[in-house]
Amino acid sequence: MKQIEGGICSVRGVSANGIKAEKMGIAVILAEGPAAGVFTQNKVTAAPVTLSKGVIDTHHRLSAVIVNSGNANAFTGDDGFLDAMEMASMLSENLDLDADTVAVASTGVIGRRLDISKIRELLPEVLAELGSTPECSQAAAKAIMTTDKAIKESAVELDCGVRIGAIAKGSGMIEPNMGTMLCFAYTDAKVPADVLDAALKVAVQKTFNMLVVDGDTSTNDMILLTSTCKSGIKPCMECLDDFQESLIYVFTELVKKMAKDGEGATKLIEARVVGAKKHEDARLAAKAIVRSPLVKTAIFGKDPNWGRIVAAAGYSGAELEQERLSLSLSGGEEKVELVDCGEISESFDLALLKKIMENYEIVITLDLNMGEEHATAWGCDLTYDYIRINAEYTT
Amino acid sequence: MKQIEGGICSVRGVSANGIKAEKMGIAVILAEGPAAGVFTQNKVTAAPVTLSKGVIDTHHRLSAVIVNSGNANAFTGDDGFLDAMEMASMLSENLDLDADTVAVASTGVIGRRLDISKIRELLPEVLAELGSTPECSQAAAKAIMTTDKAIKESAVELDCGVRIGAIAKGSGMIEPNMGTMLCFAYTDAKVPADVLDAALKVAVQKTFNMLVVDGDTSTNDMILLTSTCKSGIKPCMECLDDFQESLIYVFTELVKKMAKDGEGATKLIEARVVGAKKHEDARLAAKAIVRSPLVKTAIFGKDPNWGRIVAAAGYSGAELEQERLSLSLSGGEEKVELVDCGEISESFDLALLKKIMENYEIVITLDLNMGEEHATAWGCDLTYDYIRINAEYTT
Numbered sequence: 001m002k003q004i005e006g007g008i009c010s011v012r013g014v015s016a017n018g019i020k021a022e023k024m025g026i027a028v029i030l031a032e033g034p035a036a037g038v039f040t041q042n043k044v045t046a047a048p049v050t051l052s053k054g055v056i057d058t059h060h061r062l063s064a065v066i067v068n069s070g071n072a073n074a075f076t077g078d079d080g081f082l083d084a085m086e087m088a089s090m091l092s093e094n095l096d097l098d099a100d101t102v103a104v105a106s107t108g109v110i111g112r113r114l115d116i117s118k119i120r121e122l123l124p125e126v127l128a129e130l131g132s133t134p135e136c137s138q139a140a141a142k143a144i145m146t147t148d149k150a151i152k153e154s155a156v157e158l159d160c161g162v163r164i165g166a167i168a169k170g171s172g173m174i175e176p177n178m179g180t181m182l183c184f185a186y187t188d189a190k191v192p193a194d195v196l197d198a199a200l201k202v203a204v205q206k207t208f209n210m211l212v213v214d215g216d217t218s219t220n221d222m223i224l225l226t227s228t229c230k231s232g233i234k235p236c237m238e239c240l241d242d243f244q245e246s247l248i249y250v251f252t253e254l255v256k257k258m259a260k261d262g263e264g265a266t267k268l269i270e271a272r273v274v275g276a277k278k279h280e281d282a283r284l285a286a287k288a289i290v291r292s293p294l295v296k297t298a299i300f301g302k303d304p305n306w307g308r309i310v311a312a313a314g315y316s317g318a319e320l321e322q323e324r325l326s327l328s329l330s331g332g333e334e335k336v337e338l339v340d341c342g343e344i345s346e347s348f349d350l351a352l353l354k355k356i357m358e359n360y361e362i363v364i365t366l367d368l369n370m371g372e373e374h375a376t377a378w379g380c381d382l383t384y385d386y387i388r389i390n391a392e393y394t395t
Numbered sequence: 396m397k398q399i400e401g402g403i404c405s406v407r408g409v410s411a412n413g414i415k416a417e418k419m420g421i422a423v424i425l426a427e428g429p430a431a432g433v434f435t436q437n438k439v440t441a442a443p444v445t446l447s448k449g450v451i452d453t454h455h456r457l458s459a460v461i462v463n464s465g466n467a468n469a470f471t472g473d474d475g476f477l478d479a480m481e482m483a484s485m486l487s488e489n490l491d492l493d494a495d496t497v498a499v500a501s502t503g504v505i506g507r508r509l510d511i512s513k514i515r516e517l518l519p520e521v522l523a524e525l526g527s528t529p530e531c532s533q534a535a536a537k538a539i540m541t542t543d544k545a546i547k548e549s550a551v552e553l554d555c556g557v558r559i560g561a562i563a564k565g566s567g568m569i570e571p572n573m574g575t576m577l578c579f580a581y582t583d584a585k586v587p588a589d590v591l592d593a594a595l596k597v598a599v600q601k602t603f604n605m606l607v608v609d610g611d612t613s614t615n616d617m618i619l620l621t622s623t624c625k626s627g628i629k630p631c632m633e634c635l636d637d638f639q640e641s642l643i644y645v646f647t648e649l650v651k652k653m654a655k656d657g658e659g660a661t662k663l664i665e666a667r668v669v670g671a672k673k674h675e676d677a678r679l680a681a682k683a684i685v686r687s688p689l690v691k692t693a694i695f696g697k698d699p700n701w702g703r704i705v706a707a708a709g710y711s712g713a714e715l716e717q718e719r720l721s722l723s724l725s726g727g728e729e730k731v732e733l734v735d736c737g738e739i740s741e742s743f744d745l746a747l748l749k750k751i752m753e754n755y756e757i758v759i760t761l762d763l764n765m766g767e768e769h770a771t772a773w774g775c776d777l778t779y780d781y782i783r784i785n786a787e788y789t790t
Binding site: 042045072074076110294306321325388390 | 470504688695696701702703706717718786
């Protein structure tokens with residue numbers, strides 16, 4: 001497996017484009033084939049989530065996706081659902097596709113009716129430049145951004161020649177539960193929808209579901225994985241393992257990009273919990289650490305306040321015993337052991353610890369010393385800018 | 396029932412005092428009688444929590460409590476437990492009490508050894524002025540403060556003459572689970588420990604367990620309720636109901652004081668969820684609303700971003716259907732209905748809504764329209780000052 005350029009357009013059979021106009025963005029991705037999806041578990045579900053979930057559950061394939069940013073089309077009732085359907089039929093008419101194989105996604109303000117005429121006005125411009133260049137992938141990734149400051153794309157080529165590429169957006173209202181934010185992933189492997197579905201669920205659990213920016217689960221989370229089958233390569237069993245690992249790799253890259261671009265973030269936090277009795281214990285503890293406002297503010301303040309880390313693990317619900325906990329902090333090439341089996345390391349190097357806290361990427365490793373299971377979660381620090389962005393966001 | 400002055404010292408048989416010296420505070424409360432307690436469910440449990448829980452579980456009575464602020468005596472291993480025992484025996488020797496009926500509580504930095512010699516040095520000064528005046532209650536309430544900006548005490552007298560008084564501290568690391576922060580409550584009703592225990596659990600569930608400042612559950616949460624029996628009044632069944640309601644009243648007052656004094660807070664948020672099928676649904680939704688960083692920052696920004704409120708309820712785990720939700724916001728004497736059975740109220744008065752958001756106390760009422768159960772949760776906004784306080788807290 002190697003990283004490649006080109007985002008989703010590196011995958012054979014995918015064309016895309018997007019534009020931003022004032023507060024609204026429109027992206028279209030054209031890619032026909034078997035497909036799988038995961039969606040938000042928020043009970044207040046946006047109309048496009050309901051529509052796209054219906055398409056996937058019924059047909060297990062997609063022909064295209066149309067996405068708008070600037071308005072979430074969430075909590076908009078029957079009108080909102082009709083608007084989402086209108087977006088799908090607009091695209092299908094223009095490109096001569098089956099309307100019920102078009103997925104729709106939206107992101108932005110909740111509880112406000114979509115300006116469908118604006119989408120109708122902008123769509124021809126998007127479709128005129130639909131293409132398969134790296135710039136096309138970037139244009140689509142840019143069009144779906146809201147408070148994001150950077151585009152998020154990732155692509156790899158497997159040893160067998162199959163490619164996987166994905167774009168995503170997400171910066172706030174981020175604590176995924178099953179699906180997350182918006183992510184559109186593509187492959188050209190010749191695999192049926194049920195294989196995509198299984199691979200997607202495994203990958204999401206290890207990546208997007210381990211990301212916390214602020215602990216708010218969105219109403220619009222959606223990840224779609226479509227295969228164009230255009231590589232003509234039908235993966236063997238071994239290649240399928242490789243496919244799974246590569247999908248996890250691509251998603252991990254996007255998750256890190258989202259954590260780095262978390263609203264107001266100045267630092268990336270990676271929490272590795274090892275030595276858990278059960279996998280779920282490792283997951284709970286790792287997520288609690290990156291979710292804790294006190295851990296997040298301490299890291300923003302470059303303060304190695306490790307008491308907050310063990311406190312977060314302690315209330316996470318994970319099975320643990322404080323006498324067994326070992327904790328270290330690392331950043332760059334440096335690492336400091338703070339706690340060893342419940343005992344505070346008396347002799348740790350405070351100067352080195354302070355140097356570690358200056359790093360952009362802080363890695364927390366917590367060993368529960370109870371078993372073999374492990375999990376990693378990602379998050380960002382909590383800063384003045386998170387407050388500014390979210391207190392001044394105009395509704 | 397009526398509110399009275401004097402805090403814990405209004406309760407017959409209670410004497411107290413406290414002093415603050417630099418970063419450390421010491422409080423002593425002398426009150427002999429049957430007692431009950433609730434304690435943090437954080438698996439990383441501070442030494443004084445372990446000790447005091449042992450005292451309550453074994454003897455179901457207390458003679459006194461000794462509290463220090465400035466150091467949590469948490470994650471301090473066997474040494475920490477010996478230090479907590481030392482605090483108890485120091486007090487018992489000075490006042491000729493049974494050491495194993497003395498409770499100990501600590502609050503402050505986690506993972507640092509307690510300066511026991513400092514406590515030994517300060518204790519005589521505290522004991523010299525031990526008394527039952529309102530100022531003594533205030534001195535104790537002040538001595539246990541950390542980042543708190545105001546003392547927190549409340550007291551009532553029941554119609555039957557029984558009194559209940561309590562002091563508390565807590566400003567950050569607050570999302571109680573069973574017990575919370577530190578709270579010392581007293582009554583002079585002639586009731587046994589099992590009655591106190593039952594009343595305490597009911598009251599805590601409706602009050603302290605419905606408070607969220609930042610979502611971090613402390614390692615040191617503890618609430619102790621002791622009866623001095625000094626009123627000589629043994630409540631009848633009807634009076635016991637009154638006792639329960641009065642205890643809830645006293646705790647609610649303290650919870651509101653804590654929310655108002657939440658780290659960096661500029662506003663008090665009260666989330667009332669009504670019309671739930673099950674009580675647990677109402678609790679989950681109400682707590683999710685006051686926990687949501689996005690709701691908290693919106694309220695700080697005086698922005699009526701109600702989409703974030705329904706989104707928080709949606710991911711809370713509560714059973715709800717978006718088509719049934721009704722939502723209103725109120726502040727001062729004004730109220731605006733925003734959503735009625737899933738439909739956005741087209742005609743609401745935006746000017747009035749903006750006026751409401753200027754209020755210090757914002758009340759959110761969410762009707763699930765599915766049943767008769769209800770719950771109320773309290774919290775505060777999330778502000779620049781929360782970040783400043785917690786990023787600059789020196790370890």
